[in-house]
Amino acid sequence: MKEFFVFCIIICFFVSTDGLAKDISFDEVPEAIQKIALREIGDVPISDVDREREDGETVYDIEAKDDSIDIELEIAADGTFRERDITEKITFSELPIPVQDTVHQQVGTLKINDVERRTELGMSIVGNRLRTDTTYYNVEAEEFGVEIDLEIAPDGRLLDIDMSDPIRLKVKLLAKSKIPTLSDIAPYREALVFYEYSVRKRIEGEFKGNQKLRVAHWAIYDNQPQAIAKAKVGSSHTLHLYPYQQFNELKSLYTSDTLALDADIPLYHDVGQKILENRTIEERYDYDSIFSEKMPIFWRIKDQLKLVSLGDSRGEAGVRAEMFYGAENQKTPIAYNLAISGGPLEFQEIVVDKYLTKMPNLEWVVYQMSPRAVNRYFEHSADRELLKSRGFAFDRKHAETLWQGSDAAKKTVAEITSVPHVSEYWNERPWGWKFKAEVWDRPKTKRFERKWEISKKRWSRLTSMIAALNERDVKMLLYLSPLHPIMRDQPVVDDDGTTQKGYRELVDRLKRLEAEFPNFVFVDFLRGGNHDFLPEMFKDLDHLNALGAAKLTQKLEEIRQRYDGQHP
Numbered sequence: 001m002k003e004f005f006v007f008c009i010i011i012c013f014f015v016s017t018d019g020l021a022k023d024i025s026f027d028e029v030p031e032a033i034q035k036i037a038l039r040e041i042g043d044v045p046i047s048d049v050d051r052e053r054e055d056g057e058t059v060y061d062i063e064a065k066d067d068s069i070d071i072e073l074e075i076a077a078d079g080t081f082r083e084r085d086i087t088e089k090i091t092f093s094e095l096p097i098p099v100q101d102t103v104h105q106q107v108g109t110l111k112i113n114d115v116e117r118r119t120e121l122g123m124s125i126v127g128n129r130l131r132t133d134t135t136y137y138n139v140e141a142e143e144f145g146v147e148i149d150l151e152i153a154p155d156g157r158l159l160d161i162d163m164s165d166p167i168r169l170k171v172k173l174l175a176k177s178k179i180p181t182l183s184d185i186a187p188y189r190e191a192l193v194f195y196e197y198s199v200r201k202r203i204e205g206e207f208k209g210n211q212k213l214r215v216a217h218w219a220i221y222d223n224q225p226q227a228i229a230k231a232k233v234g235s236s237h238t239l240h241l242y243p244y245q246q247f248n249e250l251k252s253l254y255t256s257d258t259l260a261l262d263a264d265i266p267l268y269h270d271v272g273q274k275i276l277e278n279r280t281i282e283e284r285y286d287y288d289s290i291f292s293e294k295m296p297i298f299w300r301i302k303d304q305l306k307l308v309s310l311g312d313s314r315g316e317a318g319v320r321a322e323m324f325y326g327a328e329n330q331k332t333p334i335a336y337n338l339a340i341s342g343g344p345l346e347f348q349e350i351v352v353d354k355y356l357t358k359m360p361n362l363e364w365v366v367y368q369m370s371p372r373a374v375n376r377y378f379e380h381s382a383d384r385e386l387l388k389s390r391g392f393a394f395d396r397k398h399a400e401t402l403w404q405g406s407d408a409a410k411k412t413v414a415e416i417t418s419v420p421h422v423s424e425y426w427n428e429r430p431w432g433w434k435f436k437a438e439v440w441d442r443p444k445t446k447r448f449e450r451k452w453e454i455s456k457k458r459w460s461r462l463t464s465m466i467a468a469l470n471e472r473d474v475k476m477l478l479y480l481s482p483l484h485p486i487m488r489d490q491p492v493v494d495d496d497g498t499t500q501k502g503y504r505e506l507v508d509r510l511k512r513l514e515a516e517f518p519n520f521v522f523v524d525f526l527r528g529g530n531h532d533f534l535p536e537m538f539k540d541l542d543h544l545n546a547l548g549a550a551k552l553t554q555k556l557e558e559i560r561q562r563y564d565g566q567h568p
Helices: 002-017 031-041 097-107 248-252 277-285 297-303 311-320 326-331 345-354 383-386 388-398 420-427 457-469 502-514 547-563
Strands: 021-023 046-054 057-065 069-076 081-089 113-124 131-143 148-152 158-163 167-176 191-204 210-222 236-243 255-258 267-270 307-312 335-337 363-370 475-480 520-524
Touching: 031 057, 031 420, 046 307, 097 131, 097 148, 097 158, 097 248, 097 326, 113 326, 158 311, 167 210, 191 236, 210 236, 248 420, 297 335, 297 420, 307 345, 311 363, 311 547, 345 388, 345 457, 363 547, 457 502, 475 502, 475 547, 502 520, 520 547
Parallel strands: 191 255, 210 267, 307 335, 307 363, 363 475, 475 520
Antiparallel strands: 021 046, 046 057, 057 069, 069 081, 081 113, 113 131, 131 148, 148 158, 167 191, 167 236, 191 210, 236 267
């Protein structure tokens, strides 16, 4: 009994002390740890040193900082880093060009107060590669009562944005610019108009300015005149405002400003304006599937696209289209992910036949094909739903007009996001891809039914689809997507019941197609489960997360470059 009591005291001691930090001097840190820390810190003054226990192990927390840098280190007793966080104050000109571009897109010409470069130890998908050190940039802008904090990856990808709420004012309308008409702005579909107001009451936010302001409203949105045109001078309104200077993209739109010139009056944009939309506009993009959320962007950039990705939910989650074609695609989208959840082979054939073969600059179709696509036992109705949809009916009825060639300049990301109806879709799925960082932390298999037989009809559809693209000198890169490593050595290679024997038959057939069609490329990333995609790259059994999608797309881009003569 006495021994048990002593044992409990010892256990309680370790439990109670684990996680407690003790301030110590740097001289009390073991010499080996000092050397490691000094390699990171250099001449930066040490401001704080703690010793603590984490998970039963001694850990040293060391912080060093001066006016331009803050370094936080967490080093285990064996010399390995638990944490390394370095924050450096830098100038705007030191930001990589893609980061500068993103800042301009998000804050316009607002005053930038603070720029930092942060480097952290940990797994990363920044730069489209798996890295152990993550570098990103924090930028803070503040002006006209609005504060914006940005977190941006080195490649310009916006990781996070924190923006103060809009300024809310109760105002009185003093003067209106001339209201533009549809004929005034043709062939464009959107227009802004400036109104002048006096401030009657500040409801929320910090309004910095005199008692007058000018506000850009949507006069016409997606070819629909807006109700703001009927507002009468002297009427009262409650507006939700952000500084007009914040929105670089608005400056490229048709804008009516016939008010008397007065540079002292601040300019704002009405972000709370209720937009009127024609019912025909809603119906126009109703494809009775997730396709409805992708086609508004597609129709705006179809003439500039060089690559389109197709497939089912595995392709939708696994292909980060922004990673194709380098910097050009980052600013001016020329690659787009059109894959949809549950999209069977019949659906892909319709998309190729009715849309992709009509695109003037298309070079590549990246097709993620699941074995189920040609499995006779797999059924899905997405193709029938598409054919019956109002969006598809609209496209067929107006095909001649919709597919007319255009000499318009390529749409940039800023221009795409300048139109509310379209920007909602783009912000949700930039380049057609939705960020998913979840990791399947409790993988397990189940009993899969083994049902496999290649459908002759579906195989014929696949062959016809490849042939149609080949005739137009469009290359197809068809790949089998990897599944979680837990599927390795299972009797099936896919949760649809594809057997190992069936998988080998499918691969053999696809290789024969590759030999038959000069513009057809086949890549097997599934490899019967014996691939190099790590468990932490999957969000579930058969879908990659953001980390896995970065690795997969990097491989696809290298293949594209190799076939285009850009990669050894």
